[in-house]
Amino acid sequence: MATEEQQFLEDYEPKEYPSVALTVDLVVFAVTDSVLHAVFIRRGGRPFRGALALPGGFVKPDEDALHAAWRELEEETGLDLGRHRAHVEQLATYSSPERDPRMRVVSVAHLALLATDSRTLPGLSPGSDASAAHWKPVHEVLADEELAFDHRDILTEALERLAGKIEYTLTAARLVPEEFALYQLRHVYDAVWNSRLDAGNFTRKMTGALTDTGRKVARSKGAPATVFTVKDEYLSPPLVRPAAGAHR
Amino acid sequence: MATEEQQFLEDYEPKEYPSVALTVDLVVFAVTDSVLHAVFIRRGGRPFRGALALPGGFVKPDEDALHAAWRELEEETGLDLGRHRAHVEQLATYSSPERDPRMRVVSVAHLALLATDSRTLPGLSPGSDASAAHWKPVHEVLADEELAFDHRDILTEALERLAGKIEYTLTAARLVPEEFALYQLRHVYDAVWNSRLDAGNFTRKMTGALTDTGRKVARSKGAPATVFTVKDEYLSPPLVRPAAGAHR
DNA sequence: TCGTTTATTGTCACTCTGACAATAAGCAGT
DNA sequence: ACTGCTTATTGTCAGAGTGACAATAAACGA
Known part of the structure; x- marks a missing residue:
């Protein structure tokens, strides 16, 4: 049957069709x-x-x-x-x-x-x-x-x-290096949503889907941040985008 | 400028390009x-x-x-x-x-x-x-x-x-008449998710996005169901799909 | 060492959740 | 009309998740 099918394809003449x-x-x-x-x-x-x-x-x-x-x-x-x-x-x-x-x-x-x-x-x-x-x-x-x-x-x-x-995937992590700190990921959300998410709540909700590398990275100011890696593809429960105008 | 633009378009000769x-x-x-x-x-x-x-x-x-x-x-x-x-x-x-x-x-x-x-x-x-x-x-x-x-x-x-x-829109209502009872909408979710959602919880979560027409419709058995109409396009909070195998 | 900045953890009242019970309201058969 | 069955809707409740914000910890520079 395979040969019959091949024969058909060799003999096939494209008819008129609109092309783009x-x-x-x-x-x-x-x-x-x-x-x-x-x-x-x-x-x-x-x-x-x-x-x-x-x-x-x-x-x-x-x-x-x-x-x-x-x-x-x-x-x-x-x-x-x-x-x-x-x-x-x-x-x-x-x-x-x-x-x-x-x-x-x-x-x-x-x-x-x-x-x-x-x-x-x-x-x-x-x-x-x-x-x-x-x-x-x-x-x-x-x-x-x-x-x-x-x-x-x-x-x-x-x-x-x-x-x-x-909101429901870790796609935001595609905009950040493979190893990243939470503030980097949070800044992606802020940039896309035009929001200013609370750092504490963000940490609480996101860490479940990430892997802690155990390492820390220092910023110019403030405490050093933990370096994470993506663990899950999906966020569950999802993060919900705040309504239009962020509070502060 | 409009005429100049028109002239350009009249003179335009499509070059070689792959067509499909x-x-x-x-x-x-x-x-x-x-x-x-x-x-x-x-x-x-x-x-x-x-x-x-x-x-x-x-x-x-x-x-x-x-x-x-x-x-x-x-x-x-x-x-x-x-x-x-x-x-x-x-x-x-x-x-x-x-x-x-x-x-x-x-x-x-x-x-x-x-x-x-x-x-x-x-x-x-x-x-x-x-x-x-x-x-x-x-x-x-x-x-x-x-x-x-x-x-x-x-x-x-x-x-x-x-x-x-x-999960987050009322698109399921497109598979049901304009006026419908909650069991009809619930059956759509069950068909698509291959689930068996709890009727009580479904009612609680869905009614906020619907308009009660005040009318009721009788089924062959059981109490008559209220007739609803879609009010909102989005479901908030969203309904979450139960994990693979539904319970009963 | 102090003051400033930032990450992370904790707190709390409130809301939403799933599981399931209770109530209400119809129908069919007796 | 009464009984039993079926289904819609409302109620209950313990547990999980929420936003707002406070507390703690850990840097850095002066």
Whole structure:
């Protein structure tokens, strides 16, 4: 039967079917000093000249969307992924026929999370494909900037997805080194939720899902913090995002 | 500038780019007698002749994926959507180059929820496009049947998405008439989670997000149940899915 | 050594939870 | 009409989890 099936496939002639160009778009997040940043590219050409856009590119014939997302992440940001902790997952697919005025382009949006030491953003190589990839604070961009195509929708959805997902998973730890102190993780939550969580309660609720390495790390001021490692993938019970305006 | 932009678009010549065929696949869920069902089509042609497949079809040049999903839902199941309460949302996009052995096909999977009276499944018109669309219990199919292409992955992801989403939203009410009794909603949770929730606790936790219509409806046996309507979109606090094996 | 800063632990009143009991309200058969 | 059965809804209760905040411990710099 296998040979019969092979014969069928060799004889198969694709019929008429509508075809589209397939791209990936990337929302690349990283956190410094409790502020959530994302990678943007200032558009040089039309349409949307001068507006900010998300990095992205075409999916090649022999790769799937996730693979294309990793490749574009490396090409457009110039990041050495052998050295950087990174996480990429699919967000959603944008397929409105009018989303690119030039032609029919369907884009699979992805969420990428880069680990930082909480102080410096991963360096974006200037010699890369992208004319001018750079980090910008997400909340400021959403408030002030014009974004090309439907990239504002994509960015908003990415932020909401991340904000929701860290409630019941340890995805926030993807934005922090493999070994980290609780204040680093808490700053990620504060950056994403735009909140100011109570340190004591955060410790109580988070430690159950973490492994204590036994080591401590000193900050410039104050008591040294314990170094942890992720133990569980899920948070149970979940952490709930405080309502809009944090208290103090 | 608008005219200049128009001129640019008129002169624009699409360059070389890889192109793919874009389809939608549908996971159509409905609940009867506390059992979760989905629509399947028995494949007549190759490849995967004889296996079960999910309904779906090509996205046309002038529509987006969500529109195509609604259209295919109507065409392949023969459902009159003017009469049926239905909800459709995007699930994820499957783009492995080998997922269809005939050619490069990228599919945007969708989750569709059809409301039922908890006793009968929506009728699938036999005169429709699909050779033999029919309802099958989801858990049985996952246990016993061969599924074409990557449709097992899609079905699994759809189930997990639904199971997770009803924890913190009232999405379960999409599988039930606009006005419903609590036992109907509870049966949806039982069907999706494969659980047997306590009726008293379910009432306590759910009523806060519902509106009491003041009316009651009698079942064949037992006390009449209050008729409710959905008030909130989100459940707070969320309902948590009991661990694997339910108690009784 | 003192004052400042920060991590971690403790406290407390309050809420929410699951398990299960009690009550109320229908139906079917006698 | 009464009995028994079934189901919806409300109640009970001990235990777990919560936010706000206080107390303790452990650095660092002057």
